[in-house]
Amino acid sequence: QVHLVQSGAEVKKPGASVKVSCKASGYSFTGSYIHWVRQAPGQGLEWIGWMNPNSDGIKYAQKFQGRVTLTRDTSINTAYMELTSLTSDDTAMYFCAREDRSMVRGILTLLLDGWGQGTLVAVSS
């Protein structure tokens, strides 16, 4: 059973950086991509990027290019998301999620079947 546990809430000042961790268990950590998604208060879901724990493969949403870095430590089955130059617009709940793929009607489709509990990042002066 996929289980992702994230680090605790953070309060940061504008211009600072934050690093959120996501510890995986219940499956082979290097066998599945990890995605990061955020949700501003009262808003919808916004995709940040994905990381392949088994290689250097990474893809970021263009909006976050240059400000976000996804890394991992396979020795402790943990993924990290670091976001720099924080502004109040970055105040949000940040989620990690495991990617799985399944064949549906002849199409190999991507799905996010396990999510961390979320990490609240609040940016305030």
Place this chain on the structure above:
Amino acid sequence: DIQMTQSPSSLSASVGDRVTITCRASQNIRGHLNWYQQKPGKAPNLLIFGASSLQSGVPSRLTGSGSGTDFTLTISSLQPEDSATYYCQQSYDTPLTFGGGTKVEI
């Protein structure tokens, strides 16, 4: 980027009602469409993947359909525990994008 448009943004229905949520993609995404349920203060939970496949453990009163640009999520008989916000998400291309959500109230 592929835009996902959900409607309605909210709805109120009674226990036992049939409820339908629609999701439209800005371009053909074939069957690469997933549905998630999110309750307040919780992470999203996968309900349906590949437009119509039910995730393990999800009640059969939920069904998904559609292909191309138009998709629907139907709850055949609304239950109190279905009170939540529902999001569609395309996995055809990155960036992955989500619909704006549909809040379902009982």
